[in-house]
Amino acid sequence: MPDNIFVTRPHLPPLDEFKSHLDKIWETGVLTNCGPYHQELERALCEFLDVPHIALFNNGTIALVTALLALGVRGEVITTPFSFVATSHAVFWTGSVPVFVDVDPVSLNLDPAAIEAAITDKTAAILAVHCYGHPADVDAIDAIGAKHNIPVVYDAAHAFGVRCHCGSVLTHGDMSVLSFHATKVFNTFEGGAIVCKTGEMKDYIDKLKNFGHDGETRVVETGINGKLSEVNAAFGLIQLKHINAAIERRGTIDTTYRKAFSDLAGIACLPDAGQIAANYAYFPIRVTSEFPMSRDDLFYHMKAHGVHPRRYFYPLIPEFPMYAHLPSANIDALPNAALGSQEILCLPIYDTLAPDDVDRVIALIRDAARTA
The missing domain is CATH 3.40.640.10 (Type I PLP-dependent aspartate aminotransferase-like (Major domain))
Incomplete structure (x- = not known):
């Protein structure tokens, strides 16, 4: 392994x-x-x-x-x-x-x-x-x-x-x-x-x-x-002395992921929100109904192969017991958040992530699309 x-x-x-x-x-x-x-x-x-x-x-x-x-x-x-x-x-x-x-x-x-x-x-x-x-x-x-x-x-x-x-x-x-x-x-x-x-x-x-x-x-x-x-x-x-280089490397990984998934049905990379300068803190993808696996199935498939993405954010905050009693915790009234919680998967991204490991993450998702 x-x-x-x-x-x-x-x-x-x-x-x-x-x-x-x-x-x-x-x-x-x-x-x-x-x-x-x-x-x-x-x-x-x-x-x-x-x-x-x-x-x-x-x-x-x-x-x-x-x-x-x-x-x-x-x-x-x-x-x-x-x-x-x-x-x-x-x-x-x-x-x-x-x-x-x-x-x-x-x-x-x-x-x-x-x-x-x-x-x-x-x-x-x-x-x-x-x-x-x-x-x-x-x-x-x-x-x-x-x-x-x-x-x-x-x-x-x-x-x-x-x-x-x-x-x-x-x-x-x-x-x-x-x-x-x-x-x-x-x-x-x-x-x-x-x-x-x-x-x-x-x-x-x-x-x-x-x-x-x-x-x-x-x-x-x-x-x-x-x-x-x-x-x-x-x-x-x-x-602070090294942060600009770290962010630049994260940006390179972000670009690599976006190119790799641009033609993959069912994998949607979140667009930016108009920022002039990004920090590439996370790389979230949406695993939609067009993908042959559910988000959770892909999550467990990747973990089984040694890659550990995260379901940020799942469950939604209102689903935790200390919040579930609040009137505003009705999930039916929060459809966009609920769908995001079911579809989002954050992929590995950090400045020391090696190019070979980035390729390994990409290959694992693309292979899952072909073999599911």
């Missing part, structure tokens, strides 16, 4: 570069509490991502929770059923209630018309996702938020470095939240960040992520411990 190929693999920079930073951490003895590497990474990310202010966190989920708290969100939050559960979990953790609405049938991002139709006097916020790093309809969603005077937060866990028609997609809404988990294009082992628009909000978020401390003896908010350690921050600084 050949080596297993998994859906992703963390990008790891040269170990010697990381060791040099560890030596400095050992010299200073500063391990956390927003030390010099933490501050340097915040400045470097603002420049790289072309955003005004960024606050680092220990993970993306805590960052999502803090973003909602910082905006004073209490009530119902319109969000997507087609995402990782951290999106809706963050809503619950703030004491609010997620309201699921359907997604666009092509992009699988929130449908602005569905958002508008769901707004009531209980709506406290909109929480949208840039699914697979493909930008949501930011102009329409931002306009809905402005019209109804409700904040818009983007779960941008997939969207590191993505640029849309007007620059960084991270500048839209009131805040954008990033994940730097090991599975993401840019990782700090574990980590995350909030992008915000003003220095005042950045200062407030920094207090919230540090127990609500304002100086040594004052606590002004019921904060949380959301700080990113110096070790994680140092790793992120090294990652």
Whole structure:
């Protein structure tokens, strides 16, 4: 049996570069509490991502929770059923209630018309996702938020470095939240960040992520411990030096897959969503009724041959028991999300995926089409 190929693999920079930073951490003895590497990474990310202010966190989920708290969100939050559960979990953790609405049938991002139709006097916020790093309809969603005077937060866990028609997609809404988990294009082992628009909000978020401390003896908010350690921050600084090359390699794999499946009935590659610069975070295909196997049969067929794609996102969030009781969890009212959940398969993509392994993934799917 050949080596297993998994859906992703963390990008790891040269170990010697990381060791040099560890030596400095050992010299200073500063391990956390927003030390010099933490501050340097915040400045470097603002420049790289072309955003005004960024606050680092220990993970993306805590960052999502803090973003909602910082905006004073209490009530119902319109969000997507087609995402990782951290999106809706963050809503619950703030004491609010997620309201699921359907997604666009092509992009699988929130449908602005569905958002508008769901707004009531209980709506406290909109929480949208840039699914697979493909930008949501930011102009329409931002306009809905402005019209109804409700904040818009983007779960941008997939969207590191993505640029849309007007620059960084991270500048839209009131805040954008990033994940730097090991599975993401840019990782700090574990980590995350909030992008915000003003220095005042950045200062407030920094207090919230540090127990609500304002100086040594004052606590002004019921904060949380959301700080990113110096070790994680140092790793992120090294990652930034190599991230453009990693994204370029991902782009080459994306192009190879698209060419390979362009003539294969029943395999549809998701189009982009008009982004000017992509990060190729995922490679989702739709396994439609024209393919001789179902999506799940192809999934298990590939796993049996040592290739491990993922069914992102299956099941839908509303199908989990902690959400199934909600009125908005009716799957019949979410047909586009439901179909996506049944058809989408994310193929392996990462910068160190060898060309021979890419060819192996392609051959396995094409062979399945001929032999099923």
